[in-house]
Amino acid sequence: MKAARIIKPKEPLIITDIQKPEPKGMQALIKVIASGVCHSDLHLWEGGYAGAAGSFIRVEDRGVKFPLTPGHEIAGIVEKVGEDVNGLRSGDRVLVYPWIGDGLCPACRVGSENICDNPRSLGVYQNGGYAEYLLVPSAKYLVKLDKLKEEEAASLACSGLTAYSAVKNANIKPSEALVIVGAGGLGLIGVQLARSITNSKIIVIDLDDKKLMEAKKLGADYIVNSKSEDPVKAVKELTNGLGADAVIDFVNASSTVSKDLEMLRKRGRLVPVGLFGGSIELPLVSIPLRAIKIIGSYTGRLDDLFDLVTLAERGVIKTIISKRFLLDEVNKALEELKEGKIVGRAIINP
Ligand SMILES: [Zn+2]
Ligand SMILES: [Zn+2]
Known part of the structure; x- marks a missing residue:
């Protein structure tokens, strides 16, 4: 063979x-x-x-x-x-x-x-x-x-299983706001799954308007182009100044994760999924003081x-x-x- x-x-x-x-x-x-x-x-x-x-x-x-x-x-x-x-x-x-x-x-x-x-x-x-x-x-x-x-x-x-597991790991409730970073193949499945199994408020962030429009069609409540607007400010505005209850990052690069942490509300969950890679500097006291959780999700x-x-x-x-x-x-x-x-x-x- x-x-x-x-x-x-x-x-x-x-x-x-x-x-x-x-x-x-x-x-x-x-x-x-x-x-x-x-x-x-x-x-x-x-x-x-x-x-x-x-x-x-x-x-x-x-x-x-x-x-x-x-x-x-x-x-x-x-x-x-x-x-x-x-x-x-x-x-x-x-x-x-x-x-x-x-x-x-x-x-x-x-x-x-x-x-x-x-x-x-x-x-x-x-x-x-x-x-x-x-x-x-x-x-x-x-x-x-x-x-x-x-x-x-x-x-x-x-990709389907990874998105499904990430949505489950984000442990999101219908009353909560979920941010999905990256509207590529994984992100677009993530949007459909989050829509159908969590019914939460879904905000999708990407750099590409075409992908964002697709995300909107598949069930995103709000879309944010991080090239043309500050994603942290946009998410805060869409959540009454509180921030996201959970962020699933399908990119997981230094540039996206540093923003994810800023847009996360107190008790929020960050679920890094992507394998873009890199590193970030993180003020360690912010983890206990804000009681945030970082949950790695693999397939x-x-x-x-x-x-x-x-x-x-x-x-x-x-x-x-x-x-x-x-x-x-x-x-x-x-x-x-x-x-x-x-x-x-x-x-x-x-
Ligand atoms: Zn694969
Ligand atoms: Zn084993």
């Missing part, structure tokens, strides 16, 4: 022929129909993230080993299952939960495999979906699809993905597919994402 693999960071992915795996026990082999191209694939390809003061956090120092087949937003058709699998058979259409843990650490024991001490995520620590077939370690990680097409479902496994749990697929099947949220690529065009797909040419989600159809 064909797979597109990162051999070394910063070098083009190589399409190679590797052995098609044979599922055993609880394993399942999936024929990949759609594999989303995510920003974190770019981080893998570049070999890391921006750290504090111009430093670089290498993915290899976080346990990633190359060569690697990336791709963690995977939907497809069950090709074959191991002898111990019940309730799933070849031909079933499924979305794969990729944030697999070791099953043994305190997080895994309570179902939060996404924040495992020894993560084994597909497409990050194990081979992922930039390939014709994918071996999933257990059929329990497969969510059956009903009306949703594979390519509509794929990005729910990462989501398997049960969250079941909820999310149900919401998508009901049409509560919609993912936007903008471009399709063949497996052979994987480098082009990554280049275009890097250059900001992709609005919504690019999908690889192996």
